[in-house]
Amino acid sequence: MQSTPLRPMGIGRILDRSFQLYRKHFVALTLIMLILFGPFYLLQHLLMYQETASTSSSILDQIRSGKSLEDMFGADSYLQSNPAAQDPEFIWRALILMIVLVPIMLLGLFPASMASVVHLVKANLLGEETPKVGQLLKKSFRRFWPLAGSTFLGGLIMFGLYIGLAIVIVIFAIVFALGGSFSSAVGGSGGGGMVLTILFFILLGLGSLFAFAYFCIRWSYYLPFVALEEESIGLGRSWKLTRSSFWRLLGMYVVLTLILYLFLAVIQLIIAAVFGLGLWAQLLQSLISIIVMPLWYLPYAVSFFDLKVRNEGFGLEAMIEHTISSSPYDKSEELEPFDPFDDPQPINLDKKE
Template identity: 30%
Template sequence: MESKIDTPKGFGQILDLTFSISRKKFSEFILIMLIFLGPIFVLQAVLELASGVGFFREVQAEGAWYDRTLDSFDEISTMRDVAIGFSALLSLIFGPIAGAAIILAVNHMRKGEEYTVGSVIKSAFSRFWPIFGSNILFYLIAGGLYFIPLISIIFLGVLGAAIFPVAGIIVAVFLFLVTLFGLGLFLTRLSFYFGSVVLKEETPGISRSWKLTKGRLWPTFGIYVVFTLIFTCITMALEFSFGLMLGNSVLLAMIVNVGTLFTSLIFAVGYAVMYFDLKARHDADDLKEMIGDYQTT
């Protein structure tokens, strides 16, 4: 398996290796996720219970089952919103450290080195501030690239709708989809800054990511799309199936959060596999250039 991690792979091979590593190292990687995200999810559950949300179900006894389920989703307090927002903030801060620990573990596997859960967690924490700062930079870039065009599209859409109602709305929707697609491609070029920072190759790693994804944009973007579709389907399936029975309860949130642990684990492994695939291709290209320069001298 180590040799597969360190060699260029095709689209299907990356997905296959991702799920293979996730299955083989599941106990170690889920422990890493639980250490970082478990306490945050428990805190969220406690805060939701304190806000008055029922543990099993928060619905009225009267009415049809679908009316009772819908009613439960309307009973969200301000305190619960704060609990969810606070938990999301903590996840944004400590979730990347869990991902970094998994990337470091996969890197040890790539090199055929032994490691422990404690050692990779310690190494990940040693990169806390470079990771935190690089994430802030990436979020600012992504936010600026999203909201500035969005404001322009909304303005053009309102103006166009006032003159040509149907055509204006259609053009605005089209521009929004094109902008969203272009943003996805651009952020794919930048997204591997994280692996560079974790492995101490470059900080903040934006230029490194741009070089790594050169010539591999479409396959990489396609893998991101596949992961997004898989994880979205899993989350929606959990929310819909258990939501019918549990309503908008704390238990439902806990079940969805458990699903998030699994999907986050798989994504972290997939990201690591993609990063080392790009790294292998880039390093091979650099070696070819060095050989070419040597032969011409």
């Protein structure tokens, strides 16, 4: 266990440590995601098989066969028309996906996978032996119902906030529409009013997006508290934990989203160009998504413990207990502030003086 205090980390260091953990525990993280999300993606694609099977030829094959861009992306192409969507069987399969599989993923698979990553990061933070995949999953599913319940409650709150913001935008749209009709009837319409209206709705949309992101980030750190058995819900603790850290967390997620979405977009374009949009291509895309998925989770878990260090003195109690139980030492030999994700340097016992 560490004997020096944990130090706060900036955005760059959080992301750097997250990528280091990803490389170090790549096999374990990938196995966790495959075990949890592999069956879900497989069932999803099997349910949508009729829709995807007709697009097995790749874009490169279509170009080599002489098809033009109009043939591939025009009004009569598969990308623009989907006759399978009119099939009653397809509608039933889509309903099964939305009513059964998606709730299982959102309320079961997502919290369990995130909890597993939290336990893995905590073990590395405290210098403990990293639990095996089975142990991580066992710890996560031991808190399944509290995790599912708190996730449902948090999702319900964010859905209500989303509906509230949408209602506000609709009300403003109705008011402006009525006001514009009245101005046209009076004869006072002009281009300047239209420009101001567009600018107003742009600002209103950005403000609504910012408000949604603010509350989402402030409440999003409930899950580690529940996974670590510190809270049964965790929304209140999350709100307290993230105070004065919104802009830093928002910047971290913006940078992470740009990096990962750009990477995934390039990979998907390559897969579509080589394999087309058929079943096997979509299975390959799902496999890539599963492999990349821990990179979404790790910065969340690392930033959670960083917030605990900043606001709750996480690790300080363990350091005090270790200091009291150990013998006095010379201040000249005091170590640098502890970085929980740095690997300890090996000691060469064969070195001679």
